Amino acid sequence: MPLDADLLMVAGQALAGLAYLVLTLRLLWQRGQQTEGHRSTQTILPATLASVVWAWSVPAVYLLQLEGVWHWLPRWLDVARYGLWFAFVLHLLGQARSDGGHRSMLVRRLTWVAIGLTAVATFTPHFMPMTVLAVFGLVLIEQLFRNLPSDARWSAKPICLGLAGTLLFDVYLFSEAALFNGMDEDAAAARGFVHALMVPLLILPSARHRNWISKIQVSRQVVFHSATLMMAGLYLLFISSLGYYVRYFGGHWGRVLQVALVFLAVVALVAVGLSGTLRARVRVWLGKHFLRYRYDYREEWLKFTRTLTSHTQPQELSQHVIRGLADMVESPAGALWLLNAEHSHFVQVARWNVPQSTAMEPLTSVLAQFMKRTGWVIDVKEFQSHPQRYEGLSLPDWLLELKQAWLLVPLPIGGEQLGFVLLAQPRTELELNWEVTDLLKTAAAQAASFLAQMQATEALLESRKFDAFNRMSAFVVHDLKNIVTQLSLMVKNAKRLQHNPEFQADMLMTVENSLERMKQLMMQLREGAAPSGGAVGVDLGAIAQEWARSAESRGRTVRLDLQPEVFTRGHVERLKRVVGHLIQNALDATEHQGHDVWVKSHRFGSHASLQVGDNGVGMSDEFVQTRLFKPFQTTKVAGMGIGAYESLQYIQELGGKMTVESKEGEGTLVTLLLPVMDVVQPGNILSGEGA
Structure with a gap:
């Protein structure tokens, strides 16, 4: 090391020793003034005294020109200084109130890690153990600060900044030395000045709070981030060692191979860090080995509430319900089924990372009644392997055919079943115990209230x-x-x-x-007022013929396949409006050449059937199931979306049914099933005379 660098290092270390001495004297004076809370001062005093001795040992060895075993004295004192500062930080973590022993268990484990690292650094004459010590110190500081509530951070922020500043500089100094097998002389000379500049930050907390910090609590997020940071640090240290080995034995290509290795390692670290599966596995592992309960209920509840309230459109709420429940159990996909407009079937209204499903589950099915009666969260795989655990339950075929189906979460509201959420297999294996099911059921009840409120708002x-x-x-x-x-x-x-x-x-x-x-x-205004008068016998074929003639006068053709004398009971004008609406929609969907519109009528048992079909543009399954029969919902640019709604309401008023089969790009088929009526003397059917 050049003379100038040596002198700077001696001066910096001497200044650092003086700064630590001032801190020590300040603590000794404060200890004499305290009546309580002196345990923290007793814990930090050995660390500050060791820092004084370490800082002044460097100029002592240099000025006295000590050799042999004395040459390693600053290194050993540095390791001892690390260990005593670790003890102080661990003591601060242990000040918090114990929650069932898991906090003290975590502190004990970290203590054993600190002892092991200091022992290795003491007896290993390399730079890598010192780098590990600095990284471990950063992990402790990060965990300490992130555990603090906002009202306690003000007192601990300076000491965290002061210790983190010295540790960050040491990480840079020792990692570079480990990577290049030699310490940067300029950085080594600046180390003492860095410590001296950080000491004032260590003095502030003692004046703010006699116990240095207060109200510490270990959260699951902190444990997760600390574990992630520690693993990332150890990984980078391993890569640094490997890079040094490659450079040392790589000959002329050593430098090139080293740079390439470090670059690829960083890319791999980023890719792994972005993996949702890996994060899920780390959370589960930490929950099993470090935490008493799997969930931080306050954090989960706040996160789920934020998810439900983050939607800007009512339609987005359904998908947010899926994602909120899925995130609780690390599920990557799911779908939501709700009651349809007729309150007869559950239909899929939203999905996340799963294909669209046309499956409908009747409200009176065994599955629906089981969920309503028990409120259980159903594990599909468990049911397949142990059906006796779900007595009286049978799952529909469409559900058993889904390979990724995992959990069925019911959505209860006011003693009724609003719907259910189907979740896919989790990213990592997850034990489905009482804690998981209780959390899902509680969250599902809140989600059901949100969905019911959304439906009430839409109705309004x-x-x-x-x-x-x-x-x-x-x-x-x-x-x-x-x-x-x-x-x-x-x-x-x-x-x-x-x-x-x-x-x-x-x-x-x-x-x-x-x-x-x-x-x-x-x-x-596409629709007129309801006609006055009672229901009469109406010939569906005659209505279809009248609309076909009207279309022909406009240059359009409607193919007819009509069975004679297919009558139903209703209002002529309203039935004409319903059939006219269906035919007009078919004509609108087949404006281009090569498309076709047809109408068929026939008697089907005790029902009169009328079908209107086309091979036009068609509609999506999602639109047909969730929006077609809602007012003011339409696929037409100039449409009002009232015709389908009014048609369905009137057909149901007559005791009939209206079904729609449609596929985008292939066409639409609408079927009306109405109670048949036998007319002996129909008279002038279209004018309303007759039976």
């Missing part, structure tokens, strides 16, 4: 939209009244002016204007 919004729709209808009726008045006046004048060319021109213009105005009104 739909009601308000209908109010707005009704208000709009009043304006439409007013405009129609004006049009009717104008046309009535024109008809009245036509009796005496029908041969007048000017009147004919005005009449043509008036009709054109009225037609345009009615087109504009139809764009605002």
Whole structure:
């Protein structure tokens, strides 16, 4: 080492020793003034005294030119200094109130690690053990600070910064020395000055709090981050040793191979750190070996609540319910089933990392009744291997065919079953004990209340939209009244002016204007008011023929396959509107050439069946199951989304059913099943006369 660097190192170490001496004297004076809380001072005094002796041993060895075994004296004192500072930090961790013994067990284990590392560093004349000591010290500081609540960090922040500053510098100094088999002279000379600059930060906590810190608690996140940091540090130390070996024995290629090795190692570390599976395994391992309970319930509850309330659209809540429950058990995927609009089946309304499913589970099925009766979280794999544990339960085939199916979590609300969440197999093996199931059931109850509130909100919004729709209808009726008045006046004048060319021109213009105005009104309002009068016998085939003729007048063709005299009971105008809506939708979906629209009617037992099909653009399964029959939900650019909703409501009012089969790019088939009616003398069916 050059003379200038030696002198700087001697000066820096002497200054550091003086700073540690001031700290020691301050602590001795404070100890005499304290009436309680002096145990922390007793613990830190040996560390500060050892720091004084270590700092002054370096200039002593240099100035006295000591050789032989005395040359190693600063190294041994440095190791002893590390060990005493470790004891002080571990003492601070042990000040906190014990929770069932797991905190004291953690401190004991860390103490044994500290003893082992200091012993290895004492008897191993290499730089690598010193690097390990510095990294372990950073782990202790990180764990100490992250355990502190916000109201206690102010008193411990300076000491954490002071110790972390010296440890970070030592990590740099010793890791570089281990990597290049030699200490950086400039960095070694600056070490004493760094320690001297950090000592004032160690003085502040003693003035702030007699016990240095307060209210320490070990959280699961801290344990996880500390363990991760320690493993990453040990990994980098191993790579450094391996890099030194490659460089030393690699000849001319040693430097190149070393750089390549370190780069690849860092990339591998980042890739492993981003692995969700690895993080899950680390959490499970820590929960088994270091923590009394698997979950930090306060943290889990807050995280789940944040997940549920982070949605910006009502539709996002369903997916957030899945993710919130899945994150609790390290599951990478899941799906949500809720009751459909008819409250007859559970249908999939949301999914996360799983394919769309068209499976529907009846509300009266064995599975649904079992979940309602017991409220159990069902382990699908456990049921397959031990069905006797779920007495009275049988799972549907669609569920057993899902290879990744793991847990069925019911969503209860007010004694009823709102739905259930299906979770996929976890990233790592997880024991399903009472703690896991209780947490899932509690969280599911909260999720069910959120979903029920969302459904109630949607119903309220739909009601308000209908109010707005009704208000709009009043304006439409007013405009129609004006049009009717104008046309009535024109008809009245036509009796005496029908041969007048000017009147004919005005009449043509008036009709054109009225037609345009009615087109504009139809764009605002697609449906009319319900007709008055009771239900009569209606020929479904006659209605289909009338709409086919109307389409033909507009240049469109509707193929008919109608069985004669297929009657049902209903209101003619409303049934015409339902069938017309279905045919118009089919025509809208088949605007391009090569597409086809057809209508079939036949008698099906005690039901009259009418089918309207096309091979047009089609609809997605998700839209059909969750949005098609909701008001103001449509796939059309200019549509209002009311026709399908009103059609379904009226068909159900008649005691019938309406089913939709659709696939994007292939077309749609809508089937109406209505109670059949035998008509002896139908009369003028379309006008409502007859039976």
